Amino acid sequence: MSTSNTPESSLLGKPAPYVDQYDASLLFPIARQAKRDEIGLSGALPFAGADLWTAFELSWLNTRGKPQVAIAHITVPCESINIIESKSFKLYLNSFTNTRFATPDDVRERLRTDLTEAAWRGATVMSSVGVRLLLPELFDREPVHELDGLSLDRLDIECTQYTPAPELLRAEHDEAPVTEVLTSHLLKSNCLVTGQPDWGSVRISYSGPQINQEGLLQYLVSFRNHNEFHEQCVERIYTDLWTRCRPVKLAVYARYTRRGGLDINPFRTSHPQALPANVRTARQ
Secondary structure, eight states, X not given: OOOOOOGGGSSTTSOOOOOOSOOGGGOOEEESHHHHHHTTOOSSOSOEEEEEEEEEEEEEEOTTSOEEEEEEEEEEETTSSEEEOHHHHHHHHHTTTTOBOSSHHHHHHHHHHHHHHHHTTTSOOOSOOEEEEEOGGGGGGOOBOOOOSEEGGXXXXXXXXXXXXXXXXXXXXXXXXXXXXXXXXXXXEEOTTTOOEEEEEEEEEEEESEEXXXXXXXXXXXXXXXXXXXXXXXXXXXXXXXXXXXXSEEEEEEEEOOBTTEEEEEEEESSOOOOOOOOBOTTO
8 A cells, every 4th residue: 555645745835844863754755656647557667767866965974973975866766656755855864964874884775775665655665766875085076968869949949838738749650760869958847736946858769750859849848837746747758758659669868957955857768778877967
């Protein structure tokens, strides 16, 4: 049985105390299935992938009370039954601030254990959340790189729809199939609860009937006034493309700008492949 937490019952948009001593109970999981039901996803998932998080505001104390800092790269498998609401994630990370840990490995293991429990709360754990800590001596190895592919933003199009309009998607089923990688920086949606803007870039790679690029860009722009979490938007985009354009292979990857020291970057793919490297874009 899945968790019964709803977005409206989270701390999003509400005053919250600053807790600076470790407290795993701050994590607030929200079941994925309700939103998947809206787009017709039940039973076995038609994709694989993960949600790639970056935590830029992670600090704790060593055993002598000296502050330590790190960047955390976190991988939440998409088959987990819950997402972790981002404000609760931030509050949870804040709770490490005045807590002593013997080693960075102890911090990493605590994060992995707690996040895995939250992601699978209400079900049997099938796969662990991945956690990698980047310590300060490695900070200068963190690259900034834009998503690879042909930019849809070059197209001079008229946009009139600002809520998801899958009817804009079409593909050339009577022509030779293609393999393409297309990108856009014009993805914007809003937080499901607060309505605050979420800004993102998206990469769509596929093989199959050629997707009409103008319609695809208009479709991506149509998310502009849509209220949904990052993970849910990407799964909606994936499902609409898979259903309406019928590619043989498809992968959708979005990188959203950070809020509260966290960015969330969902990746969904129809076929087995390595996860993309968690490399931030210039806007992140």
